[in-house]
Amino acid sequence: MANVKDVAKRAEVSTATVSRVLTGRNKVNEETKQKVLAAMKELNYQPNYLGKQLRELRSNNILVVVPDFGNTFFYEVLQGIEIQALEHHYEILIKNMKNKEGENLDYFKYLHQKQVAGIIMLTVGEKEKLEIIGNDRVVIATSHLKGVDIPSIHVDNEKSAYKMTNYLLALNHRKIAFISGGFDTISSSNRLIGFQKALKEYGLEMNPQYIREGDYSFESGIREANNLLELDTPPTAIFAASDHMAAGVIKSIQRKGLRVPDDISVAGFDDIELASAVTPELTTISQPAFQIGEHAMDMMHQLITGKKIQNKRRIVEGKLIIRESCKIYKG
Amino acid sequence: MANVKDVAKRAEVSTATVSRVLTGRNKVNEETKQKVLAAMKELNYQPNYLGKQLRELRSNNILVVVPDFGNTFFYEVLQGIEIQALEHHYEILIKNMKNKEGENLDYFKYLHQKQVAGIIMLTVGEKEKLEIIGNDRVVIATSHLKGVDIPSIHVDNEKSAYKMTNYLLALNHRKIAFISGGFDTISSSNRLIGFQKALKEYGLEMNPQYIREGDYSFESGIREANNLLELDTPPTAIFAASDHMAAGVIKSIQRKGLRVPDDISVAGFDDIELASAVTPELTTISQPAFQIGEHAMDMMHQLITGKKIQNKRRIVEGKLIIRESCKIYKG
DNA sequence: ATAGATAATCTAATCGATTAAGATTATCAA
DNA sequence: TTGATAATCTTAATCGATTAGATTATCTAT
Numbered sequence: 093m094a095n096v097k098d099v100a101k102r103a104e105v106s107t108a109t110v111s112r113v114l115t116g117r118n119k120v121n122e123e124t125k126q127k128v129l130a131a132m133k134e135l136n137y138q139p140n141y142l143g144k145q146l147r148e149l150r151s152n153n154i155l156v157v158v159p160d161f162g163n164t165f166f167y168e169v170l171q172g173i174e175i176q177a178l179e180h181h182y183e184i185l186i187k188n189m190k191n192k193e194g195e196n197l198d199y200f201k202y203l204h205q206k207q208v209a210g211i212i213m214l215t216v217g218e219k220e221k222l223e224i225i226g227n228d229r230v231v232i233a234t235s236h237l238k239g240v241d242i243p244s245i246h247v248d249n250e251k252s253a254y255k256m257t258n259y260l261l262a263l264n265h266r267k268i269a270f271i272s273g274g275f276d277t278i279s280s281s282n283r284l285i286g287f288q289k290a291l292k293e294y295g296l297e298m299n300p301q302y303i304r305e306g307d308y309s310f311e312s313g314i315r316e317a318n319n320l321l322e323l324d325t326p327p328t329a330i331f332a333a334s335d336h337m338a339a340g341v342i343k344s345i346q347r348k349g350l351r352v353p354d355d356i357s358v359a360g361f362d363d364i365e366l367a368s369a370v371t372p373e374l375t376t377i378s379q380p381a382f383q384i385g386e387h388a389m390d391m392m393h394q395l396i397t398g399k400k401i402q403n404k405r406r407i408v409e410g411k412l413i414i415r416e417s418c419k420i421y422k423g
Numbered sequence: 424m425a426n427v428k429d430v431a432k433r434a435e436v437s438t439a440t441v442s443r444v445l446t447g448r449n450k451v452n453e454e455t456k457q458k459v460l461a462a463m464k465e466l467n468y469q470p471n472y473l474g475k476q477l478r479e480l481r482s483n484n485i486l487v488v489v490p491d492f493g494n495t496f497f498y499e500v501l502q503g504i505e506i507q508a509l510e511h512h513y514e515i516l517i518k519n520m521k522n523k524e525g526e527n528l529d530y531f532k533y534l535h536q537k538q539v540a541g542i543i544m545l546t547v548g549e550k551e552k553l554e555i556i557g558n559d560r561v562v563i564a565t566s567h568l569k570g571v572d573i574p575s576i577h578v579d580n581e582k583s584a585y586k587m588t589n590y591l592l593a594l595n596h597r598k599i600a601f602i603s604g605g606f607d608t609i610s611s612s613n614r615l616i617g618f619q620k621a622l623k624e625y626g627l628e629m630n631p632q633y634i635r636e637g638d639y640s641f642e643s644g645i646r647e648a649n650n651l652l653e654l655d656t657p658p659t660a661i662f663a664a665s666d667h668m669a670a671g672v673i674k675s676i677q678r679k680g681l682r683v684p685d686d687i688s689v690a691g692f693d694d695i696e697l698a699s700a701v702t703p704e705l706t707t708i709s710q711p712a713f714q715i716g717e718h719a720m721d722m723m724h725q726l727i728t729g730k731k732i733q734n735k736r737r738i739v740e741g742k743l744i745i746r747e748s749c750k751i752y753k754g
Numbered sequence: 755a756t757a758g759a760t761a762a763t764c765t766a767a768t769c770g771a772t773t774a775a776g777a778t779t780a781t782c783a784a
Numbered sequence: 785t786t787g788a789t790a791a792t793c794t795t796a797a798t799c800g801a802t803t804a805g806a807t808t809a810t811c812t813a814t
Contacts, residue, residue: 095769095770095771096772105793105794106793106795107770107771107772107794108772108773108793108794109793109794110771111771111772111773112772112773112792112793114772115772117772117773119791119792120792120793121793124792124793138532138536139536139770140536140537140769140770140771141482141536141537141538141771142473142476142477142482142537142538142769142770142771143769143770143771143772143799144770144771144772145473145476145477145771146474146476146769146770146771146772146798147772147773147799148771148772149799149800151472151473153484161498161501161502161505162498162502162696164495164498167493167495167498170492171492171493171519174492174519174522175522178522183516183538184516184518185484185514185516186516187515188502188505191505201469204469205469205470205471206471206472206473206800207472207473207514310696310700339700342702343700365641366697366700368674369641369670369671369697369700369701370702371674371702426800426801427801427802428800436763436764437763438764438765438800438801438802439763439764439765439766439802439803440762440764441801442801442802442803443762443763443803445801445802446801446802448802449762450761451762451763452761452763455763470800470801471799471800471801472800472801473799473800473801474769474799474801474802475800476769477768477769477770477771477799477800477801477802478768478769478800478803479769479802480770537770
């Protein structure tokens with residue numbers, strides 16, 4: 093493999109000049125430039141990225157930590173990240189949090205070892221808080237950590253859940269169950285808060301049996317719906333904190349021979365493609381996932397280039413999308 | 424940031440010794456080792472990966488080229504890749520082919536520039552053939568290129584489609600439509616061949632109107648099903664080359680007020696989570712996606728470590744999964 | 755005591771690209 | 785023709801980790 097030296101020799105210039113042609117950062121005489129370019133072509137020269145990175149002491153890789161490869165919501169965020177990354181010439185490295193269960197979370201090692209220029213965390217828990225502190229070059233997407241100064245972008249989880257719950261209340265439902273994506277998950281906790289707030293404002297007592305813990309997955313939706321349906325007085329509406337779980341809920345209800353929404357209403361959260369693929373189509377909260385990804389990558393770029401980020405905590409609105417899975421309750 | 428030199432100075436040894444402690448590749452006196460480790464700790468030393476990579480002239484990043492971030496099938500493959508990557512300490516870099524429309528395909532640049540150690544292509548078309556030739560360090564997963572010596576792993580697309588078609592024939596269907604994932608897509612073409620073969624063996628004439636071109640997406644499934652349903656004699660069964668498209672087909676049929684499978688049978692391909700989330704649940708071909716990913720990464724590891732790959736062309740069997748979306752036709 | 759073997763460690767070069775500092779050349783005005 | 789200025793190019797150092805080859809210390813056998 094040819095390197096700068098070879099090219100320099102062939103073009104009868106110094107390596108410095110070759111490098112200047114390469115980077116375009118300094119002036120080079122047009123004639124010289126052509127000689128160098130010709131030499132590169134003849135030698136089929138490809139600059140070695142490792143050398144460049146070492147000299148410049150930075151990688152252009154961005155690590156994206158995905159909580160769960162099985163949850164397709166994150167891929168929509170990833171698409172937004174990718175578009176922005178393409179624009180600014182970053183490469184995306186991904187890690188699945190789920191594969192690391194139990195092991196220590198050493199994502200930040202990548203940062204300290206300069207293997208990546210930054211880390212975008214899709215969702216975080218309190219666990220990561222300590223590790224994150226002291227690291228610039230971290231952006232949190234789809235969630236937020238209280239009390240630390242990390243740029244983040246996410247939907248207003250509380251408000252969105254509040255909206256959905258009010259919608260269900262307006263449909264005359266009083267026995268509403270909530271399936272969380274995990275009690276220790278920040279985004280899900282906020283959705284639960286919004287849910288509870290709506291009930292409370294409506295003057296309804298919370299039934300602890302109606303609060304269930306899933307893990308955002310389809311399977312956990314099935315499982316928790318099964319549990320709910322076995323109660324003496326099952327709910328008339330189930331609000332799941334993700335579309336994956338909501339799809340599982342629908343599946344569970346249908347397997348029991350009941351109908352959605354005629355017998356039980358089901359609501360989701362995220363508005364991923366799945367939401368409109370299932371039957372009945374899901375009434376859900378639309379998260380602008382793509383946009384969230386773009387924001388995250390945009391803030392990362394600001395961090396890396398040392399610019400001041402205007403608006404470090406960005407919150408976008410979730411939109412209530414009414415489809416077919418919820419119906420007025422006629423007790 | 425501390426580097427080997429600083430550590431060496433502090434531990435009163437040479438950088439060579441520090442490095443030997445770091446890599447563990449050579450003998451170091453236990454006492455010296457402890458001194459070095461202590462120095463590292465005191466300085467909070469983190470080895471710089473860029474230096475290491477340059478010296479060793481290799482990156483441990485593997486580029487995975489995903490045809491379409493929107494198709495969740497690939498994420499199941501990705502999970503398999505990730506597990507194996509974790510095992511062998513590779514990092515995964517991903518690229519979305521869809522974002523590169525029109526631009527020249529310069530994935531191989533990453534290889535030449537040593538930015539990645541290898542490339543796993545999820546699906547390829549004839550277009551990439553020329554670029555691939557001459558590159559070792561490439562593995563193709565979920566597809567295969569004829570006439571080139573590239574390691575590949577995929578299901579037997581033809582046989583699997585043949586199986587499914589025979590199943591539909593056995594259910595007494597005679598007017599069967601096929602929705603391709605793209606006529607220029609190798610995997611999809613082979614599925615079409617299997618489909619046609621089954622019809623032919625059964626002595627059925629192929630109706631060109633029943634062969635449609637989608638792009639593996641949910642939306643294209645809706646679109647092509649709409650077209651099929653508008654025919655004078657619509658098919659009694661629709662076989663889509665992906666679950667995403669099959670889900671779209673079901674949606675389209677239901678929107679027209681018809682029922683699946685009572686009015687029309689629908690079959691898919693892939694057996695992703697979506698297949699059992701939709702109603703009715705999809706009868707489909709199960710691809711061992713996870714296993715395919717593992718194989719791909721395994722072969723990549725062999726390539727990188729210079730070992731001879733036993734069985735360069737690996738083919739796994741697709742399994743017919745019978746669920747609810749197909750039913751016997753009573754003309 | 756000494757040569758020879760072995761183990762532990764060090765010195766200095768190396769990977770390939772970039773760049774600061776300095777050298778050289780070209781250009782122009784006086 | 786000289787001096788000043790700008791344009792262009794070169795030399796050599798640099799980024800941080802690794803390693804071939806040299807050196808030193810330690811031990812064994814004679």
